[in-house]
Structure formats: C-alpha cells, structure tokens
Amino acid sequence: MRHIDLRKASVARADTIRDINRQIILNYVRERAPISRAEISHQTALDRSTVSHIINELKTLGLVNEAEGPSTGGRPPLLLRLRTKGPVAIGVDLGTQRTVVASSDLAGRVLDRESFTTNPDSDKTLKRIIDCCRKLMRKKDARIEGIGISLPGLVDHESGIVHFIPHFKWRSWPVAEKVRRATGVPVTVDNDANAASLAELWFGLPEIRDSRDFIMVLVEEGLGTGVVFDGQVYHGEAGAAGEFGHTTIGTGAPTTCAGGSRECWEAFASERAALARYKILKADSADQTSFDQLVKQALDGDQVASEALLETAHYIGVGIANLLAGLSPSTVIVGGIIARAWPLIADRLKKAVEENSICRGLPSARIVASTLGDNPQLMGALSLVLALKFASRDIS
Numbered sequence: 001m002r003h004i005d006l007r008k009a010s011v012a013r014a015d016t017i018r019d020i021n022r023q024i025i026l027n028y029v030r031e032r033a034p035i036s037r038a039e040i041s042h043q044t045a046l047d048r049s050t051v052s053h054i055i056n057e058l059k060t061l062g063l064v065n066e067a068e069g070p071s072t073g074g075r076p077p078l079l080l081r082l083r084t085k086g087p088v089a090i091g092v093d094l095g096t097q098r099t100v101v102a103s104s105d106l107a108g109r110v111l112d113r114e115s116f117t118t119n120p121d122s123d124k125t126l127k128r129i130i131d132c133c134r135k136l137m138r139k140k141d142a143r144i145e146g147i148g149i150s151l152p153g154l155v156d157h158e159s160g161i162v163h164f165i166p167h168f169k170w171r172s173w174p175v176a177e178k179v180r181r182a183t184g185v186p187v188t189v190d191n192d193a194n195a196a197s198l199a200e201l202w203f204g205l206p207e208i209r210d211s212r213d214f215i216m217v218l219v220e221e222g223l224g225t226g227v228v229f230d231g232q233v234y235h236g237e238a239g240a241a242g243e244f245g246h247t248t249i250g251t252g253a254p255t256t257c258a259g260g261s262r263e264c265w266e267a268f269a270s271e272r273a274a275l276a277r278y279k280i281l282k283a284d285s286a287d288q289t290s291f292d293q294l295v296k297q298a299l300d301g302d303q304v305a306s307e308a309l310l311e312t313a314h315y316i317g318v319g320i321a322n323l324l325a326g327l328s329p330s331t332v333i334v335g336g337i338i339a340r341a342w343p344l345i346a347d348r349l350k351k352a353v354e355e356n357s358i359c360r361g362l363p364s365a366r367i368v369a370s371t372l373g374d375n376p377q378l379m380g381a382l383s384l385v386l387a388l389k390f391a392s393r394d395i396s
C-alpha cells in the first residue's frame with residue numbers, strides 16, 4: 001500500500017480525473033494503434049461520449065490522427081494513430097567519447113541526428129550541444145516541445161544540475177538551465193542508465209514494458225544501473241540512487257573504476273575491463289582495439305576476444321546476483337554495445353548469476369538483452385521528453 005506524500009499530493013478534482021482518462025486513452029492509441037473509438041470505449045469501460053470528447057481534444061492538440069481503415073463490407077472504420085509528422089523532441093546523449101544529438105517524432109522514431117567528439121572542456125561541449133539543438137529546431141515541421149539530456153554522471157533530476165561526471169571531473173554543471181536559456185524550450189537531464197531505463201519502460205518490448213520492477217545494467221566505458229520500481233525510475237535523494245557500479249565485488253580487477261578503485265563492479269565488468277583483459281591475453285599493452293571491434297572479433301570467432309568477453313560476462317553476472325539479492329526485480333536488462341554479443345555471453349552470464357545467488361528456490365528474474373540498439377542512452381534522452389506526454393499525473 002502506497003503512503004501518501006502530503007508535501008506533494010494534490011486532491012482529485014474533476015479536471016484531475018479527466019487528465020487521467022486522457023492519458024489512458026492516449027496510451028491506448030500509442031500501444032494498440034490502429035484502434036477505433038469504439039474499441040477504446042469497450043476496453044476502458046468509458047462512455048463513448050467521453051472517449052469521443054477526449055479524442056477530439058487529442059486531435060486538436062496534434063497528438064493523434066484519425067483516418068479510414070480497411071472496409072470489411074460495410075462503412076470503413078475510423079482508426080486512430082499517433083501523429084508522427086515532424087519532430088517534437090530532441091535527445092542529447094553526452095558520452096565520454098562522442099555526443100549524439102537527435103530529433104524524434106512522437107512515437108520515438110529518430111528523424112535527424114548530429115554527432116561530435118565530446119570535448120573535455122564543458123563550455124566547448126555545451127556550445128556544440130546548443131548549436132546542434134538549434135539546427136534541429138530549424139528543420140521543416142519541427143515543433144520541439146523539449147530537450148532531454150542523458151550523461152554518465154551523478155545528476156539531480158529535479159534541478160537539472162550535474163553534480164559530477166567522473167570521466168571529465170566536471171562538477172556542479174547547470175547544463176539544463178544553460179540549454180534552456182539558449183533554446184527557449186524545457187530541458188530535462190538524467191543519468192544515462194536512468195534514462196535508458198525510462199526508454200525500456202516506454203519503448204522496449206511489451207514484456208519489458210509490462211514489468212513494473214526491473215533494473216537496467218548499462219555496460220559502457222563505466223557501468224551504471226537504472227532502477228524501476230512500480231513503473232517509475234527511482235532516483236533517490238539528490239538523484240544518487242543506482243550507483244551499483246561502485247559496489248565492491250572483489251579485488252585485483254584488470255582496470256580501475258572511474259574513481260580509481262580495483263575493487264568496484266565497474267572495474268570488473270565494464271567495457272574498459274573487457275579491453276584490459278583482451279590486452280593482457282594478447283600480451284600487447286599497446287593494442288588500440290575499441291570495444292565495438294572487440295565484440296565484432298568475438299562474434300567472428302576470435303578466441304582471445306571471446307575469452308575477454310566471456311570473463312567480463314561472468315563478472316556482470318556476479319554483480320547482477322547482488323542486485324537480485326537486494327532488490328528482487330522481475331527482470332534485469334543488459335544494455336550497451338555488449339548486447340550485440342548476447343548469443344555468445346548469455347549462458348556464461350546467467351551461470352554466474354545462478355552460482356552466486358542466495359535465493360535459490362524462489363522465482364528467478366528474467367535476464368535479457370536490451371532491444372533498443374547499441375545506444376539506449378539516446379532513446380533514453382528522447383524518452384525524458386516523450387514520456388511526459390504519456391505519463392499519468394501522480395496524484396498520490
């Protein structure tokens with residue numbers, strides 16, 4: 001039973017109920033299109049007049065389109081779909097190596113993108129982000145309603161202030177306010193793993209969207225986790241939740257974590273850890289293979305690359321076993337470039353989870369690879385904007 005937070009609660013007025021019904025109907029269109037007004041009325045048990053009134057509002061707002069469907073012998077039905085003409089959101093994936101800026105339509109389909117090498121000078125990176133956003137906002141039919149930014153660091157989601165990005169040592173960076181002032185549209189910022197979790201919640205496979213409690217393990221240069229409880233990303237105090245990459249799982253890792261430790265999960269299970277193992281196995285400290293290349297080589301049958309990935313998968317599994325013991329989610333999603341190697345690493349990873357689990361006999365969590373591609377962080381950045389269109393107002 002959920003406790004009511006009186007500091008944030010608002011009483012349910014007539015317009016509150018209407019807003020909730022509007023969000024429910026909009027989500028029926030998003031997830032089950034093409035769908036008719038009659039079908040929505042039947043499935044929601046709302047009066048047809050109420051459904052029609054809300055649909056007309058959504059059409060006026062430019063959120064849905066209605067067109068004739070195929071006839072089965074009588075009058076062709078009118079079917080509803082999301083309006084997907086033109087970009088409505090911009091997402092910024094600020095990575096340690098490259099930054100990607102992209103626009104999308106209401107359905108989350110990427111329409112245009114720009115990318116550049118991330119500059120270790122925060123002011124120079126900020127200028128490039130703003131320039132790219134302005135360029136995308138000038139595109140034909142653009143009706144940009146917001147900008148979402150995902151980044152590999154500690155973020156206060158509510159204030160938009162980046163407390164710390166370990167890779168660049170950036171601290172107290174008010175990126176949301178600076179981009180908002182430069183572009184004139186609302187800006188939302190979040191940690192990349194949290195943003196990727198939000199993308200899975202809204203744009204992942206149906207079996208993922210239907211999981212009310214899951215954890216995203218984002219394997220990149222570092223390692224981050226996003227935690228979803230009861231269909232909401234859990235941020236914790238000042239946005240500090242989910243830093244499981246810096247929990248201790250052993251000693252003598254092949255590399256250090258962003259904070260310099262060789263005992264953190266990140267030091268054993270990140271992309272950097274896999275590349276460090278690869279160099280050790282090859283006895284070539286000067287090797288410049290990228291993680292993308294390492295995965296390709298492993299899938300092509302390179303035994304050294306495979307061994308480096310499999311050992312890394314083992315340690316990903318060890319960390320996941322800890323998450324299961326502490327949080328007991330229904331699903332764990334592994335995302336990042338490593339998801340491409342899932343056919344190679346899945347068995348080894350799941351075996352490590354089983355061997356290190358203390359909860360044997362209980363229903364086991366599903367452990368799956370992300371289906372959002374190599375860059376769920378970008379979809380996460382877009383989701384920071386798009387989810388606001390579909391999420392019901394919290395009245396608790």
